[in-house]
Amino acid sequence: AAGVIQSPRHLIKEKRETATLKCYPIPRHDTVYWYQQGPGQDPQFLISFYEKMQSDKGSIPDRFSAQQFSDYHSELNMSSLELGDSALYFCASSSRHEANYGYTFGSGTRLTVV
């Protein structure tokens, strides 16, 4: 079965640079979520999209932005990177038509800012 695809798997950037993370949700899933997970931390909700419209916003810095495209893939854009942005970034997708509300997570992008 198709899963949530994230790219790249690993990314190394320097401070003040820009990074773009991509997420391809499970086909027919209508909602995409982005989470940030620091070392030893729980996943922190950043932002979500339902049917290509932003549906909720969490602790996402103003330096970050995201969008969902017509093909339902989503991109998280991160500018003016800081050392503290180093983390695992997960994308997840779900469908409102699935009663169990379970999210399927991608394998994540490990961002290292040096």
Added chain:
Amino acid sequence: GQSLEQPSEVTAVEGAIVQINCTYQTSGFYGLSWYQQHDGGAPTFLSYNALDGLEETGRFSSFLSRSDSYGYLLLQELQMKDSASYFCAVQGYQKVTFGTGTKLQVIP
């Protein structure tokens, strides 16, 4: 806002039963989910409780009491591969909020 509390670490013996508790304070509660995450891996959905009671899925069961804002994950016949972090998560309208996670170590 939402807050969830769960023990930070639990150690149990292979073949035994372990219960991981979760209490929560939240607005806009739809249900309680549980996720498993191995080191360096992605969270994997285990179970979801929208109503009070016990849901059983193989060796794993999850319980919810909405009146007590409390739930637990029960793992039976523990295996070494069950060593991982387990997160309870509150399902809100458009997002899931994760607890801080319980690191389960299964020992021989």
